[in-house]
Amino acid sequence: MIAKPTARRHAPPIDMNLLVTLDALLSEGSVVGAAQRLNLSPPAMSRQLARIRHLIGDPVLVRAGRGLVPTPRAEALRDRLRRLVSDAEALVRGEDDLDLSRLERTFVIRASDGFVGTFGAALASLAASQAPHVRLRFAPEDAEDVEGLRDGRIDADVGVIGTMGPEIRLQTLFHDRFVGVVRPDHPLLAGITPERFSSFPHVSVSRRGRFAGPIDEALATHGFTRFVALAVANFADALAVVRMSDHVTAMPERLTEPARAGLLSFDLPVPVEGLAISLAWHPRFEADPAHRWLRGIVREVCGRKP
DNA sequence: AATATGAGAGGGCATATCCC
DNA sequence: GGGATATGCCCTCTCATATT
Numbered sequence: 001m002i003a004k005p006t007a008r009r010h011a012p013p014i015d016m017n018l019l020v021t022l023d024a025l026l027s028e029g030s031v032v033g034a035a036q037r038l039n040l041s042p043p044a045m046s047r048q049l050a051r052i053r054h055l056i057g058d059p060v061l062v063r064a065g066r067g068l069v070p071t072p073r074a075e076a077l078r079d080r081l082r083r084l085v086s087d088a089e090a091l092v093r094g095e096d097d098l099d100l101s102r103l104e105r106t107f108v109i110r111a112s113d114g115f116v117g118t119f120g121a122a123l124a125s126l127a128a129s130q131a132p133h134v135r136l137r138f139a140p141e142d143a144e145d146v147e148g149l150r151d152g153r154i155d156a157d158v159g160v161i162g163t164m165g166p167e168i169r170l171q172t173l174f175h176d177r178f179v180g181v182v183r184p185d186h187p188l189l190a191g192i193t194p195e196r197f198s199s200f201p202h203v204s205v206s207r208r209g210r211f212a213g214p215i216d217e218a219l220a221t222h223g224f225t226r227f228v229a230l231a232v233a234n235f236a237d238a239l240a241v242v243r244m245s246d247h248v249t250a251m252p253e254r255l256t257e258p259a260r261a262g263l264l265s266f267d268l269p270v271p272v273e274g275l276a277i278s279l280a281w282h283p284r285f286e287a288d289p290a291h292r293w294l295r296g297i298v299r300e301v302c303g304r305k306p
Numbered sequence: 307a308a309t310a311t312g313a314g315a316g317g318g319c320a321t322a323t324c325c326c
Numbered sequence: 327g328g329g330a331t332a333t334g335c336c337c338t339c340t341c342a343t344a345t346t
Contacts (some may be wrong), residue, residue: 030330030331031330031331031332032329032330032331042330042331042332043331043332043333045331046330046331046332046333047332047333049331049332050332050333063330063331066329066330066331067330067331068330068331
């Protein structure tokens, strides 16, 4: 008996071009769109889709009415694939050929009005000095979901970032602490004790309209309860109310520095845990040189001493 | 070594099919 | 009807093999 070597034929090498094609198909959600993007005819693209289906063993995109919708398998592949392709593009292009002086791009940053008020001007100046054709759009904070980052409507998210999707990249920009804010001639200033602090009506800042937060928890551990009479969605509204009433509010110190001008800030009478202001982005932008530059200038501006 | 030949991949055009 | 995808047919190009 001849001992035959068990060497089996190697599987044919994977056509990596199909990954680029699939990325285009998933991004465009249509054969025609992907064909235009890759300078192919729609039939050629349709055939590439057929090859991808054969390669993956999944329909990838199925007809829904006139268009196509991705299968769960395709959805699961989408982000990794996007990252893979953009990494490959960056590899080929090289990271150095980012020409900031000619970069024309609009970045969407989701951030609170506090962040815009405190860092917006510095960020805009720094961006303009390095990349004069780049535009920044600050989008208001909505429900803190990852969809905006996932589908690319949002380039970066700045703020107190809680539970995001597991794939979301996160980096702490700085730590902040809560301070109380009242108008300058407020009666509370005669003596700030937990008891007197709790006796005035409060304004809470919550994009979700919450009346209770970490300050209430801190007060509760010391046996105090405050009455939050008003919940507003941004810092400016809270400050406007405080400016013209006996209401008391609390907000992150550094994040609202310029906005609190003309008002009186004070240390809270009970210790409240600090908060981390972070930058979040989707991994698809991880290797994107322009996006890296954006992250860099955000970090730089936040790292400057006030 | 140079040339011819055949298979296979992949693209475009025309057209079928589906659905709004 | 018209937009979108899928497919039949034919073409070109490449590569491996056969032939001179």
